[in-house]
Amino acid sequence: MALKIVKGSIDRMFDKNLQDLVRGIRNHKEDEAKYISTCIDEIKQELKQDNIAVKANAVCKLTYLQMLGYDVSWAAFNIVEVMSSSKFTYKRIGYLAASQCFHESTDVIMLTTNQIRKDLSSPNQYDTGVALTGLSCFVTPDLARDLANDIMTLMSHTKPYIRKKAVLIMYKVFLKYPESLRPAFPRLKEKLEDPDPGVQSAAVNVICELARRNPKNYLSLAPLFFKLMTSSTNNWVLIKIIKLFGALTPLEPRLGKKLIEPLTNLIHRALDLLYGMVSKKNLMEIVKKLMLHVDKAEGTTYRDELLTKIIDICSQSNYQYITNFEWYISILVELTRLEGTRHGHLIASQMLDVAIRVKAIRAFAVAQMATLLDNAHLLTGNMQRNGICEVLYAAAWICGEFSEHLENPIQTLEAMLRPKVATLPGHIQAVYVQNAAKLFATVLKGQEGNTDSTAAQETSQLMIDRLPLFVQSANLEVQERASCILQLVKYIQKLQQKDVEVAEEVSALFAGELNPVAPKAQKKVPVPEGLDLDAWINEPPSESESEDEQPKAIFAKEEPKHSRPRHTEVDEKELARRREARKQEQANNPFYIKASPSSQKVYQDTPGVEHIPVVQIDLSVPLKVPGMPMSDQYVKLEEERRQKERAEKKKKEKKKRKEKRSGRGKKQDSGPESEEDITPAHMVDIVTEEMPENALPILILFYFLSVNILLTEMIAFFWPSFKVCDIQGNLQDGSQVVVSVIFENKCDSFLKSMEFNVLDSLNSKLQRPEGSGPHDGLTVPFQLPPGVSNEARFVFTVQSIVMPQKLKGTLTFIVKNEDSSTHEKLDFKLHFTCTSYLITTPCYSDAFAKLLESGDLKGSSVRLEGVNMPFHHLLARICFHHHFSVVERIDSCASMYSRSIQGHHVCLLVKTSGQTVSIDAKCDEPTLLGNVLDEIKQTFSQC
């Protein structure tokens, strides 16, 4: 018996499977029909065998041939055989074949009833599922009648997976065996409120289908559906229910009213979608459609909603999608015709924004605004309550500020001084008055050039006639501006009467262009030397004042974020202390430009928690951008750095390729590369060997090695102070090293199935998931579309950390193009330096002293010559590249500390004189120390 099984299995190994069949057909394009007929003969032979696996395989192939148009009904009996296999795999194949080729007149269907019933009651839900799925395709009236009860029972199955399938198939049963509907309906209705959304959706689906045939019978379900519609978040269900209501409303008109609210909610959702849908291409079209809806919309709320949406859509990401601003201005002007909208100010601010920022369309905008002013009466039907009059604020300002673009300034001036203006809200009047003055200047300029001097005088007269109305305004702002300007104009008139030319001087009052300024521009202005923005200018306010008196905003409401935390109990001592602390901080902050060299001398005389001397450094960026939190800065630096690196790599890559082409084809030097080694966070070398000829697409771009798995963010690297607290907890596993590798796809093809593999050494092993062999690669958990990069981490187990190590590895991957894919491979080396086993750990000077006194440590020293950099840079470099922290620094001498993942203490005493740096070091592991010192030496030999 056992032998028979073995024999069957071996036979099977030589059978064609589906993939072989497909491949074969593709290889026989010329004589496809002939090839397939031999395949069918083979299949017939296979079907004759006893082995169910062979049969199932044959049936699977038949299913494929059926798709190509071959009649396979002759194998119906074999299909039934495979369906009745006890194995899920074969059963599934059988049912699939049956669902593809069985139909009502297939006679073997009769034989399946009992098998299906058995499967329906199988303890395995997937056997049941497969049977239901198959049955749904070939159910006959007989099967429906015989199995209706079984399926009805399944509607209350414990597994939702079965329930939803059972509910759905009931529709097919109803069709074939209508008598089952009446007894099953109560249960079906119950499923509308099933806790599982899938089952709910299936029930909705079935009832909608039923209701389509006979809506009247389902009117009673309307309240239930209404509830579902308001509660369901499943779009599919919503669509179905709305369709159902479409069929029900003609029968029950009252339904229509109830539907308005939920339907408008749906519309809102749709509007939200629009926001993300727009592009440069379709923006105008979409807005046009929305404008149509605005016109048709009843009810101001919905219309306002549409209006804000239009503006949102257009103005998103700095008007990114607008290609034609004249169009946008016209849209805004069109929107002003909306009566009763609350969003006048929104339109106004858009008008101002666009007119100020888009110079090219100012002339157009001014013309439009002039028309608006001229027709102001149309907008201001119901003055105070009408929000749309806000746009006049924008119109008046634009016409005044950019009055040189006006075609007929006098007319506009006249429009701005109409008596009706006095009925506008005060802040708008104020803008009118001010801008009338600007306009007046422009008009004068135009008129004085002409010979007719009376025209200019007439204009002045117009101002003098109209302005008194505003002088009487109840609004202080309006009153003040009006009386000022009135006096000015009166004076001008006097001069005019003496034939003095005044236009030049009047327009000088309003000279200078208003340029748009980015909201963050101020931050870019560097703080002048010697200015301390944090210091008090006056004596700090007394306690009582700060307690209860919030300074009142005079001009505008103060935003809370601007308010500084109030200082309490600030006295001279406190101030001095703070100043001291600040100086300390600055001294430790390499980004801070010191006022004088003397301030560099900082004594760290207060060891303690607040003075953990963490040095944060990146040499390439000497200037601190004020106002940015430190973490941001690091993120930013990181980005910049990586960009730079990427650029460098690219350059290199090109060079490399050139070399290849010129036929020199040398192996890439696997020694440390000077340029690259300078980059921070660079602790592992991955050097590609033998770049394949066709310029391989993948570049292991940037990688670093970190100790322990705690580094969830790259920031951690640049922020040793951030790392500190975490390390203690993770030190337990002193044998783990995490390598993060960033993969970047530099080619135009898609890369997939990447596998990262390293040849383990005795000492270091790549951690592989359980069950995989010692030489298996690790699948990189992502794929790379062209130009994309992603990071993967690999954990290594390291036994001894006292020596640096190099591991050889390979990356294999598939390059996928439109029509072909190739398998490629890339070799690399991983360089584990001893430095990478060190973790930045702070140490207080007293603990440090104790450590040195203990006498457990062995010493070693190294001298660096020709180091030409400030001492604090040098320290920073050691901190950064080699994971040390400064314990104490006195003048040109500093003590530093670090700790290995296995708990070795490494202490350094760094002294500098001239260009010579001497490092005396102590460590409980001399080999490790020697290697670390070598690595430090290397770092400085490269600068």
Add this chain to the structure above:
Amino acid sequence: MIKAILIFNNHGKPRLIRFYQYFAEDMQQQIIRETFHLVSKRDDNVCNFLEGGSLIGGSDYKLIYRHYATLYFVFCVDSSESELGILDLIQVFVETLDKCFENVCELDLIFHMDKVHYILQEVVMGGMVLETNMNEIVAQVEVQNRMEKSEVSVQCQPVAELISG
């Protein structure tokens, strides 16, 4: 109701056919040909719905399709289905394929028609939409694949023993 789901490539070669109403094989082939003819001559930027065909079920019949790279996914449905709903469903189906095959391409469909069927079975059952939640679909497909794997490895055991022994 969904009457049929057809997947064919840019040359009209069928990659998967699933009729929820019986047609003889030659008729099925004819439907594929005509559907391909209708769909393939349309620009990519025109509407994804076609009405008024008379291939299946008379006048109450529309085609909703999407064109992805080399493949057309065509759903033939009656008026009870919403066009946008089906369009969304096609997207769900394709995204599911993408998840199950890891960046699906035509070759995956060519060589694994059975698997595509099994995935489709979790989305549409007997012409009715069964599940639209992709995570749920993928989860169910994966459980069944695992079952299949465990059964196959049991099956292969004797061979392995024979070879190693």
